[in-house]
Amino acid sequence: MTVEINRGLCCYCGGCTSVCPVAALTLKETRIEWDKDKCIHCGACELVCPVGAIKVKR
Numbered sequence: 468m469t470v471e472i473n474r475g476l477c478c479y480c481g482g483c484t485s486v487c488p489v490a491a492l493t494l495k496e497t498r499i500e501w502d503k504d505k506c507i508h509c510g511a512c513e514l515v516c517p518v519g520a521i522k523v524k525r
């Protein structure tokens with residue numbers, strides 16, 4: 468399983484970083500950083516993203 472972030476679509480709203488229950492996503496200046504070791508693949512980030520930039524691949 469993995470989480471894919473489309474940098475072209477992401478508008479850095481920070482929604483996914485605040486909804487992640489295990490703080491696996493961090494908003495950096497020019498990208499969202501995803502920590503595969505923390506992620507539990509709950510899908511919350513995918514649901515909250517307003518532009519469909521983040522996909523949880525199961």
Ligand code: SF4
Nearest residue numbers: 487506507509510512
């Ligand atoms: S799938 Fe869940 S745990 Fe993983 S990065 Fe998204 S919100 Fe966080």
Ligand code: SF4
Nearest residue numbers: 477478480481483516
């Ligand atoms: S919720 Fe979507 S648009 Fe917002 S920072 Fe996360 S990936 Fe980017």
